[in-house]
Amino acid sequence: MKLLKLVPDDTNIKFLKLRIPFFVLSIVLILGSWAAVFTNGLNFGVDFAGGQEVRMTFEEREAAPIASLRELVGGLGYGEPVVQEFGGPKTVSIRVALPEGAEDTPGAATAIGEKVIAAIAKEYPDVRTDGNDTVSGKVAGEFRDQAILALLAAMVAVSIYIWVRFEWQFGVGAMFALVHDVSVTVGLFALTQMEFSLQIVAAILAIIGYSLNDTVVVYDRIRENLKKFRKMPLPELLDLSVNETLSRTVMTSLTLFVALIPLLIFGPPSLFGMVAAITVGLFIGTYSSVYMAGPLLLWMGVTSNSFVPTESAVDKQEKLARGEV
């Protein structure tokens, strides 16, 4: 039986030759993402914006009548509603801001949601109500603070872990890769104006863990080769390491993609944003593992000499732990 080989043996792509253009591209992507965040803003869902959000599905129609819903809900006198597609053409989310004082009156906020639902159900009897959420401004503010804290803490903790397991240059490289992957994912949400909710933050936290998997494989090989080929020039060694692990990088990313794509297409609409974020984040993560893991180390001056002595100490500990000494 002939087995599939996605990356031919002895692939030798000179990744480092293109390091400047690709590094510039990465910087542009990061800056562009933040520019999008600051100019477009993120389309915060009820979790972060606070207010009242109703989600409905128009199962019997081709697409939800967004324009007429906007008019209908706008006419109820709760200000301009945000009506948008939610994960699929048939599902909409409708968000209205809470009027002053509604937060202090128990039930006043949800009563607004119920009036919205009743008004729509009268016009479209076949509609299905999926959810009705109220989040007070106070809780929304707490969610924002917690989200920023969790993202920063996770990025720093993962980078410190890489630093401890490898060398400081690798930790900085990991941090850069994470900033890159997270920025581009957030930037995509600013660009597409898909709803940014707690689920999306959860997706980004997952990306922080999983997008580094490929980077770890490349770094592990760099460490191994640094010990093996003491005399090889660093650029050559980095290219060799990336090429040697390329089949792994491609294959591990591919297995995750083929698992995620059906969820994106056939999965529940309410998961669409989250799965889209994870898919994009992992795609970007694969790119950064291949194109950025190496060059950054080169610029930060990883050399076999500076690396090996400390590394052998770690190795000795590992061997001790395994009882091999």
Added chain:
Amino acid sequence: MLEFPLWKKLWLWGLTLAASLLALPSLFNVAGLDWPSSLPDPQVNLGLDLAGGSHLLLEAKADDIRVQRLENMEETVRQLMRNAKPRIRIGDVSTGEGRMSFMLDSPADIDRARGLLEPVMQGANLTREWDLTVVDGQRIVLTPTASGIEAALDSAMDSATEVVRRRIDELGTREPTIIRQGATRIVVQVPGLEDPDALKSLLGKTAQLEFKLVDLNALPENVQAGIAPAGSQVFPYAPGTPMEGRFEAVRRLGGIRGDNLTDAKAGVDPNNNQNVVNITFDAQGGAKFAKLTRENVGKPFAIILDGQVLSAPNINEPILGGSAQISGSFTAESANELAIALNSGALPVPLQVIEERTVGPDLGADSIRKGLLAMTIGSLAVIVLMVATYGRFGIYATVALVFNVLMLLGLMALGGFTLTLPGIAGFVITIGAAVDANVLINERIREERKRGRKVVAAVEMGYKEAGRAIYDANATNFISGVALFAFGSGPVKGFAVVLVIGLFTSVFTGVTLTRMFVAGWLRKTRPNDITI
């Protein structure tokens, strides 16, 4: 590498099968089959986003507790000084700015006053709940200590949680979850509740019932402007009562609270066909009520619920039997609701809904169906890819993947964890990422074979050398999983749980189990070459 002693094989298979079997009841449930009731049935709980239902986050108004404690202290001080023998005369009592202070008419009483107050400054477990200071030799200032406030808030929240539980039980909802969260919050989750309105309006009722004497000396025009004479308070009439929009002045002290009730029932007054709530006091409350009514025959007293006057009837005769009737322009429903609220006890502190989420019941079933479909297609795609790329080694990885999913589901059922909508995404990520370990191992075996190593040595190197990267990659995943768990509420926590448990089952099945499979095959056939 090839040596897998029998005890180790038994142990690994035992663990794998046991954990996988735990998944069966949940699988039966999803498939709509009946699991034999004679067998144990650990089930994965479905989160509200899959089962439908309501989630409420309630927050106590902590300031109210502080104010109430000061008012209680004022009552206590007045009583102690009045009952002292000889009586200690005091004046200029105030409870502003977070403390209570008063003047002694005679500085000579200072030591006696201190002696009387000292015992009430202590809390239950010898912690100091109040600080007592003397200013100018004649003024006593009582300031609650931080630990005193904390203890008061804590006990108020404990009993508030209990009251919330009783009220929800009265509604007859099934399997509610009621948990205290942090210093001032309570999370209420009620699965499958179609209409959360009754629940909310019940929880929104503090049900603090008070009987206070109407201040007959107050000037009506001042009262309607909301200005209270010294020693009195002004309350508005409740909406829906005939006096709605008007105010009543009542004496601040000397009333009684409705917390000593043994029973409350909704009923109809036969005289005028009005809806009423009949209440019965316990012995202590009955005695207080008897005293209040006996001493004030002919005068009106106000029945106040949660700071709103229901009615202010005249006391026609002393009420000595320990039961009373509350009228307040009720409907049958609102009378019943008040009876439930009074029966479950007053909330020691008002609660406010600061977050509420309701999920329709159809959405969850739809999500599970779509999620399962996507998961099946995704799994098949991963399996095809793995088998096409690694042949026999891909088949081993596939078998491991199936056990991985079963074990993950089984362990979640065993731990009583909740599967949420993002948790479904967690399952799919786990499926896609679990085979990563096999990719790393198999690629390394390929590499070692290419370098000319013998089959067994190549396989051995594959597992050994790939181990490092597998370990490091899973460690970073674990770190982000912990951050997820710490960050998330409900649905996101469910995502974190699946990812973190999935890391452990993935390493176990992807590395340990496949190693056993490969070792068994190599030992049996001793191949000179392998296709990988």
